[in-house]
Amino acid sequence: MIKISPRLGISAAGFIAALILLALGAVASRATGDFALAPSDWAAVRFTIWQAFLSAIFSCLLAIPVARALARRRFWGRGFLITLLGAPFILPVIVAVLGLLAIFGRFGILNDMLGVIGIEPLSIYGLQGVIVAHVFFNLPLVTRLLLQGWQSVPAERFRLVAQLDIPPSMVFRLIEWPLILRIIPGAFALVFVMCLTSFAVALTLGGGPRATTIELAIYQAFRFDFDLGRAALLSIVQLVVAGGAAMMALWLIPVVNLGGGLDRMQRRWDVQMGFSRGLDGVTIALAAAFLILPLAAILVSGLRGLPDVPISVWMTAWTSLWVALVSVVVLLALALPMAGWIATSQHTSVEAVGLLGLAASPLMIGTGWFILIYPFANPADWALVVTIFVNALMALPFALRILVPALRDSAQSYGRLSAGLGLRGVRLWMWVLIPRARAQIGFAAGLTGALSVGDLGVIALFADPDRATLPLQMYRLMGSYQTNAAAGAALILLVLALGLFWIMDYWGRRNAIAE
Amino acid sequence: MKYLTLAAGVLTATSALAETPELTVYTYDSFVSDWGPGPAVEAAFEEICACDLKLVGAGDGAALLARIKLEGARSDADVVLGLDTNLTAAAKATGLFATHSVTADYTLPIEWNDDTFAPYDWGYFAFVHNADVTAPANFVELGASDKKIVIQDPRSSTPGLGLLMWVKAAYGEKADAVWAELADNIVTVTPGWSEAYGLFLEGEADMVLSYTTSPAYHLIAEEDATKAAAVFDEGHYLQIEVAGKLKSSDNQELADQFLSFMVSEAFQTIIPTTNWMYPAVTPAAGLPAGFETLVQPAKALLIPADEADAVRDVALAEWLAALSK
Numbered sequence: 001m002i003k004i005s006p007r008l009g010i011s012a013a014g015f016i017a018a019l020i021l022l023a024l025g026a027v028a029s030r031a032t033g034d035f036a037l038a039p040s041d042w043a044a045v046r047f048t049i050w051q052a053f054l055s056a057i058f059s060c061l062l063a064i065p066v067a068r069a070l071a072r073r074r075f076w077g078r079g080f081l082i083t084l085l086g087a088p089f090i091l092p093v094i095v096a097v098l099g100l101l102a103i104f105g106r107f108g109i110l111n112d113m114l115g116v117i118g119i120e121p122l123s124i125y126g127l128q129g130v131i132v133a134h135v136f137f138n139l140p141l142v143t144r145l146l147l148q149g150w151q152s153v154p155a156e157r158f159r160l161v162a163q164l165d166i167p168p169s170m171v172f173r174l175i176e177w178p179l180i181l182r183i184i185p186g187a188f189a190l191v192f193v194m195c196l197t198s199f200a201v202a203l204t205l206g207g208g209p210r211a212t213t214i215e216l217a218i219y220q221a222f223r224f225d226f227d228l229g230r231a232a233l234l235s236i237v238q239l240v241v242a243g244g245a246a247m248m249a250l251w252l253i254p255v256v257n258l259g260g261g262l263d264r265m266q267r268r269w270d271v272q273m274g275f276s277r278g279l280d281g282v283t284i285a286l287a288a289a290f291l292i293l294p295l296a297a298i299l300v301s302g303l304r305g306l307p308d309v310p311i312s313v314w315m316t317a318w319t320s321l322w323v324a325l326v327s328v329v330v331l332l333a334l335a336l337p338m339a340g341w342i343a344t345s346q347h348t349s350v351e352a353v354g355l356l357g358l359a360a361s362p363l364m365i366g367t368g369w370f371i372l373i374y375p376f377a378n379p380a381d382w383a384l385v386v387t388i389f390v391n392a393l394m395a396l397p398f399a400l401r402i403l404v405p406a407l408r409d410s411a412q413s414y415g416r417l418s419a420g421l422g423l424r425g426v427r428l429w430m431w432v433l434i435p436r437a438r439a440q441i442g443f444a445a446g447l448t449g450a451l452s453v454g455d456l457g458v459i460a461l462f463a464d465p466d467r468a469t470l471p472l473q474m475y476r477l478m479g480s481y482q483t484n485a486a487a488g489a490a491l492i493l494l495v496l497a498l499g500l501f502w503i504m505d506y507w508g509r510r511n512a513i514a515e
Numbered sequence: 516m517k518y519l520t521l522a523a524g525v526l527t528a529t530s531a532l533a534e535t536p537e538l539t540v541y542t543y544d545s546f547v548s549d550w551g552p553g554p555a556v557e558a559a560f561e562e563i564c565a566c567d568l569k570l571v572g573a574g575d576g577a578a579l580l581a582r583i584k585l586e587g588a589r590s591d592a593d594v595v596l597g598l599d600t601n602l603t604a605a606a607k608a609t610g611l612f613a614t615h616s617v618t619a620d621y622t623l624p625i626e627w628n629d630d631t632f633a634p635y636d637w638g639y640f641a642f643v644h645n646a647d648v649t650a651p652a653n654f655v656e657l658g659a660s661d662k663k664i665v666i667q668d669p670r671s672s673t674p675g676l677g678l679l680m681w682v683k684a685a686y687g688e689k690a691d692a693v694w695a696e697l698a699d700n701i702v703t704v705t706p707g708w709s710e711a712y713g714l715f716l717e718g719e720a721d722m723v724l725s726y727t728t729s730p731a732y733h734l735i736a737e738e739d740a741t742k743a744a745a746v747f748d749e750g751h752y753l754q755i756e757v758a759g760k761l762k763s764s765d766n767q768e769l770a771d772q773f774l775s776f777m778v779s780e781a782f783q784t785i786i787p788t789t790n791w792m793y794p795a796v797t798p799a800a801g802l803p804a805g806f807e808t809l810v811q812p813a814k815a816l817l818i819p820a821d822e823a824d825a826v827r828d829v830a831l832a833e834w835l836a837a838l839s840k
Contacts, residue, residue: 476548481733
């Protein structure tokens with residue numbers, strides 16, 4: 001086996017833990033009251049866990065057939081559809097919600113169609129709405145992760161399957177099920193933690209205070225009661241729940257070695273014809289409609305609003321772009337060593353450290369760092385630096401989930417050869433690990449870039465007119481009755497984020513060893 | 516990191532050496548935006564003050580107060596502009612604010628005699644609806660009707676808190692019963708005003724909690740007369756937006772000058788069509804054309820600032836209980 005020096009990986013993990021814990025400590029240090037939770041906070045904790053659990057279950061279950069269909073079929077527009085899978089994920093909440101309402105709202109397409117056949121309109125508001133929105137955000141992501149798993153199966157396997165004329169149900173049991181098992185627990189943990197910090201989605205579509213999440217309770221503690229002790233405590237609850245879920249899920253991931261292949265393009269001779277083809281077609285069409293219709297609604301209202309977009313929005317778009325690019329660099333500097341360390345270590349649960357970045361309340365991190373920076377400098381001067389780190393922190397668990405399996409495969413398949421040739425350190429990375437994980441690196445970088453463009457993040461806390469990012473500017477437009485211009489800004493944001501995602505993802509997939 | 520801190524330090528030092536004094540005003544985001552009063556206010560004040568006015572946006576009213584509490588006496592802010600009467604008592608209790616010497620002929624619906632904070636604009640909370648719909652005449656009728664409303668969460672939004680206080684001021688002990696009736700009219704509760712107003716414009720609800728002045732925006736800026744505000748006969752809750760100066764400011768005189776400027780003609784004429792609120796002192800030329808079309812509530816409701824904190828906590832508990840069933 002090869003050894004990847006854990007030093008850098010451990011430092012990266014330590015850095016992340018410090019970033020979160022220092023912020024938490026700073027908030028707690030300024031607390032004046034006693035550290036106690038209100039009874040309503042426990043209701044919030046219960047609701048948060050329940051909705052996150054359901055959202056994660058549905059996202060994962062629905063992603064399996066979609067990924068399977070996409071993996072088996074080649075069709076015109078497939079590449080575009082796969083790129084679009086990155087889109088919902090990066091949308092600012094209110095934009096995505098308005099897009100979803102064009103389909104599921106009171107006058108949305110769905111209720112129009114139900115009206116035609118005489119069925120009472122459905123209301124999206126309630127737990128169902130929260131889950132629909134979370135599935136909209138996360139189903140595409142889980143699909144991409146699964147798709148990546150399918151692509152890691154050596155092409156020779158499928159060739160053999162076709163030669164032996166093994167039926168699809170058997171292929172599922174022999175090849176597909178083990179790889180689903182390998183990916184789903186991690187993906188579940190990721191979606192669960194992501195939904196754990198949900199605030200605006202849960203509240204807006206949840207229909208009322210029943211849908212109070214921990215993040216909203218943190219918000220309330222900060223703003224309404226200015227009870228920093230309670231805010232810190234709630235943040236700890238969030239971290240503990242997320243950490244627990246992550247450890248459990250990662251512990252469930254079985255060690256599966258799919259074996260090495262010759263890195264040929266996969267061709268699926270086994271599923272060319274018949275029933276499975278029709279089923280796959282329907283699955284892909286449904287998933288594409290769920291994904292594309294809300295995006296189309298955003299596109300239409302955005303085009304209408306584009307002429308109203310003021311020049312300041314374009315300037316903030318530039319700020320967002322370079323913040324995103326720096327975030328990508330920071331992310332890769334943290335994620336690659338950590339992923340290398342995790343992939344070659346026996347302690348897979350260290351990946352949970354990465355998930356904590358996503359579980360930590362952005363409001364808590366932002367406030368914590370505000371308190372820490374304030375005595376030394378003007379926090380506004382540091383707003384973008386903190387934003388970059390928070391962006392990288394949020395993207396890290398996704399990057400790890402994307403990178404670790406690929407690096408582990410490389411380590412398993414090429415470890416002995418590399419060790420025999422005496423490859424170590426930089427050379428090992430440059431000649432073996434990075435080229436073989438190119439597709440994954442591109443995907444992770446693209447996701448981070450897009451996420452950074454779309455995330456409102458902590459910038460709102462430090463806001464300063466000269467340092468606004470695009471999402472913040474869009475919210476400001478909405479707050480000043482400029483609904484049309486805001487829709488235009490949302491479209492710019494979508495195009496920018498998706499463009500960034502596409503370029504990096506394409507870089508990774510082009511010439512990548514296994515598509 | 517060390518070099519950046521150093522660089523930031525050097526930059527701050529340079530600006531401190533500059534000749535023109537700088538007045539820092541913390542305010543809410545929509546005040547500083549290009550469509551808000553910020554740019555015009557800055558230009559008008561810099562014309563008379565020989566200073567540099569720096570407007571810093573910090574979220575909304577509640578976030579503004581949280582920020583001042585975080586920064587404490589070391590704050591760079593000289594003036595805080597954008598708190599409302601629900602927050603002034605809590606703000607005063609921090610001991611960070613100094614008394615002011617501003618006097619003006621306020622055209623507020625109530626008497627103003629707060630020695631710490633001076634008002635600059637005000638408005639009535641109201642439900643906004645499409646003009647072709649007949650709106651209910653009060654909360655009880657609204658509760659009995661099948662009209663769908665979208666409101667804001669009082670825990671994260673200023674108008675949301677305003678509605679809470681409105682129902683409490685109008686119904687007192689019976690507020691929880693009113694909320695129980697309203698529960699099935701509420702489509703959803705959003706984190707902020709923008710989300711709620713967005714949902715309303717998309718047709719998700721018949722009415723949205725906003726201000727009586729909201730239709731003026733649509734009328735004046737968009738030449739769209741299809742929006743109206745519903746008049747409720749139990750009266751409308753007032754939002755009075757205020758500013759105060761900080762004790763820790765080293766620009767006391769300039770801060771005083773700004774507060775006086777704030778109630779002067781130049782500032783007050785900017786407010787109606789940028790902040791879409793009523794000016795605290797009606798300008799000599801009157802309100803802009805279009806404002807005369809706005810509904811006038813018969814009665815103004817306001818819970819006194821010193822009781823607001825206690826009422827707020829009771830009202831929130833009632834609200835949560837009524838809507839969580």
